[in-house]
Amino acid sequence: MNKMASLSSKKTGFLSSLSYQVRHLTMSRANCNIINSNNNSNKYYDLVVIGGGSGGLACSKEASQLGKKVAVLDYVSPSPQGTSWGLGGTCVNVGCIPKKLMHQASLIHSAVQDSYSYGWMDSNNASLNVTHDWNLLVDNVRNHILSLNWGHRVQLKEKKVDYYNCFGRFVDNHTIEATDKNGKKMSLSADNIVIAVGGRPAFPDQVPGAREFGISSDDIFFLKEPPGKTLVVGASYVALECAGFLNGLGYETSVMIRSQPLKAFDEHLSKLVLDHMEAEGVEFLRDSTPLRVDRIINESGKTELQVSYSTRTDNSNNNGSQEMHKVAVDTVLFATGRRAATTDLKLDILGIQTDVSTCQIPVDDNDATSLPNVFVIGDAALGRPELTPVAIMSGKLLAKRLYSNSSELMDYKMVPTTVFTPLEYGAIGFTERQAIDQFGEENVEVFHAFYKPLEYYLPFRNSNQCYIKVVCAATEGRERVVGLHMTGPNAGEVVQGFAVAIKRGITMRDIQSTVGIHPTVAEEVVKLHITKSSGEDPTVTAC
Numbered sequence: 001m002n003k004m005a006s007l008s009s010k011k012t013g014f015l016s017s018l019s020y021q022v023r024h025l026t027m028s029r030a031n032c033n034i035i036n037s038n039n040n041s042n043k044y045y046d047l048v049v050i051g052g053g054s055g056g057l058a059c060s061k062e063a064s065q066l067g068k069k070v071a072v073l074d075y076v077s078p079s080p081q082g083t084s085w086g087l088g089g090t091c092v093n094v095g096c097i098p099k100k101l102m103h104q105a106s107l108i109h110s111a112v113q114d115s116y117s118y119g120w121m122d123s124n125n126a127s128l129n130v131t132h133d134w135n136l137l138v139d140n141v142r143n144h145i146l147s148l149n150w151g152h153r154v155q156l157k158e159k160k161v162d163y164y165n166c167f168g169r170f171v172d173n174h175t176i177e178a179t180d181k182n183g184k185k186m187s188l189s190a191d192n193i194v195i196a197v198g199g200r201p202a203f204p205d206q207v208p209g210a211r212e213f214g215i216s217s218d219d220i221f222f223l224k225e226p227p228g229k230t231l232v233v234g235a236s237y238v239a240l241e242c243a244g245f246l247n248g249l250g251y252e253t254s255v256m257i258r259s260q261p262l263k264a265f266d267e268h269l270s271k272l273v274l275d276h277m278e279a280e281g282v283e284f285l286r287d288s289t290p291l292r293v294d295r296i297i298n299e300s301g302k303t304e305l306q307v308s309y310s311t312r313t314d315n316s317n318n319n320g321s322q323e324m325h326k327v328a329v330d331t332v333l334f335a336t337g338r339r340a341a342t343t344d345l346k347l348d349i350l351g352i353q354t355d356v357s358t359c360q361i362p363v364d365d366n367d368a369t370s371l372p373n374v375f376v377i378g379d380a381a382l383g384r385p386e387l388t389p390v391a392i393m394s395g396k397l398l399a400k401r402l403y404s405n406s407s408e409l410m411d412y413k414m415v416p417t418t419v420f421t422p423l424e425y426g427a428i429g430f431t432e433r434q435a436i437d438q439f440g441e442e443n444v445e446v447f448h449a450f451y452k453p454l455e456y457y458l459p460f461r462n463s464n465q466c467y468i469k470v471v472c473a474a475t476e477g478r479e480r481v482v483g484l485h486m487t488g489p490n491a492g493e494v495v496q497g498f499a500v501a502i503k504r505g506i507t508m509r510d511i512q513s514t515v516g517i518h519p520t521v522a523e524e525v526v527k528l529h530i531t532k533s534s535g536e537d538p539t540v541t542a543c
């Protein structure tokens with residue numbers, strides 16, 4: 001597979017155009033049937049990209065800039081609750097963008113709560129007493145998203161990428177059947193095809209009523225009514241971020257955690273994130289699994305959703321037993337993972353298999369499938385970080401490898417990320433546990449400290465969960481920083497800056513010899529000096 005893929009990506013112009021012409025001769029005849037039977041047209045491209053999200057848009061625009069004839073198909077199937085949206089994929093419509101704006105709305109609430117200590121008051125000299133309008137926020141967020149949808153369409157036009165608001169599925173490995181919302185079909189043929197279909201929320205289908213009465217992250221940002229009292233099921237990025245902003249906006253929020261929260265992250269910092277959320281009023285239902293969701297009318301005649309769930313309790317013999325519970329809420333948000341949107345692509349025609357639980361497609365380092373001209377980027381690819389900048393960069397690099405003699409592969413390691421919970425958790429690289437597993441305990445040293453952001457002092461904010469951990473390992477004959485984990489305000493901004501240096505292989509000495517910017521939270525990283533092995537108290541008290 002590797003060999004064939006790299007051959008495909010490094011094809012010379014001559015070979016490429018020869019094979020293209022030969023294929024087009026064969027394909028044009030095959031596609032005549034489709035054209036005639038549907039009375040539709042047939043179009044030829046160098047590259048067809050299925051999916052106009054972060055990865056697909058980046059790849060198609062880059063390929064077009066490199067002089068290729070490119071088409072991108074994007075089609076949004078409505079959520080079970082009927083929510084739909086425009087061009088741009090998950091990030092723009094139901095992911096990063098609306099999420100970050102709602103995170104910001106919730107942070108503003110915290111700032112208002114702090115404002116009295118900074119001298120802000122109402123005309124009666126009392127602290128500001130504000131209310132929040134959910135519908136105004138949703139409208140403004142939606143308007144911003146609409147402007148982004150429009151911007152993406154304009155960019156495709158400017159960059160001469162043909163955009164089809166159509167659902168794509170394979171006819172063969174050079175032909176895509178594109179179907180528009182009215183069922184009108186068209187055939188697109190291409191030398192190369194990139195699958196960039198992303199993923200969609202997965203409802204736990206073993207839970208009766210989940211899909212019928214629950215919502216997902218595909219719906220929350222467009223809710224016409226305020227969510228009210230909300231139960232979030234799940235304990236990873238999506239669940240905790242949504243629970244964080246809902247609680248911050250003033251909605252009573254609980255989170256149902258089945259096992260370990262933020263499993264892929266450092267255990268200690270994950271705990272701090274949850275401790276902070278708990279201190280802010282989020283209730284955690286731990287070791288709990290939803291069993292069913294029913295719509296009920298309560299004693300006051302109000303319609304509610306009743307969630308039946310079991311909680312694992314460990315007795316002294318360590319034999320788990322189950323307790324049954326019920327909770328009544330206005331909204332149940334299932335954030336129970338995502339599945340790649342590959343099931344209706346007709347991949348079986350190509351003999352391409354997908355992962356049983358995630359529906360993602362296995363790929364090689366070149367992002368190629370078992371077929372050398374069919375590639376996968378973004379969330380639909382198996383084993384890759386499911387993040388927008390990853391999808392974008394891999395899309396651009398793939399286009400360059402295909403069309404500009406580049407051999408640069410996407411580096412899927414050392415990818416920074418941030419969980420936008422009320423107290424952000426920014427991270428890059430190995431967790432302490434991963435580093436020990438990888439390099440051996442004797443080769444790992446951790447520098448760490450609790451710190452207090454200056455802006456917390458006047459309102460007497462609790463800073464117990466603001467913490468930084470730098471993981472160092474002796475590897476390849478020298479000591480290197482292999483991980484940075486930080487909880488605190490704007491942790492995402494801080495970690496993004498350090499990520500460049502850490503990816504370049506810096507040492508702790510490099511960090512410590514850099515002058516800080518005072519007073520910032522980022523300077524707390526360059527001030528780190530306490531090692532875990534010293535056993536010293538990492539609580540920093542002075543400025």
Ligand code: FAD
Nearest residue numbers: 051053054055075089090095168197198378379386387388
């Ligand atoms: P997508 O952006 O999902 O785009 C795929 C597109 O293809 C969609 O428009 C889809 O409708 C379309 N499509 C699917 N099948 C077909 C078909 N057969 N034919 C035509 N079109 C099709 N990442 C971050 O980096 N930072 C964040 O803060 C962040 N926050 C997130 C918050 C939430 C709530 C969620 C759910 C995700 C978040 N992510 C975040 C992840 C990020 O959104 C994804 O990693 C990214 O969007 C993946 O890009 P993609 O191109 O693979 O797929």
Ligand code: NDP
Nearest residue numbers: 204234235236237238239258259335336337386418419420
């Ligand atoms: P994840 O797959 O990371 O987490 C799914 C969560 O749902 C886990 O806590 C899991 O628990 C729980 N779960 C699954 N099934 C059930 C069930 N039947 N009952 C109870 N709990 C259940 O999915 P997410 O959707 O949160 O995130 C997907 C990806 O999207 C992330 O990996 C990330 O890459 C991206 N993303 C990035 C963001 C960012 O950059 N800030 C924000 C949001 C998403 P268990 O561990 O027990 O299986």
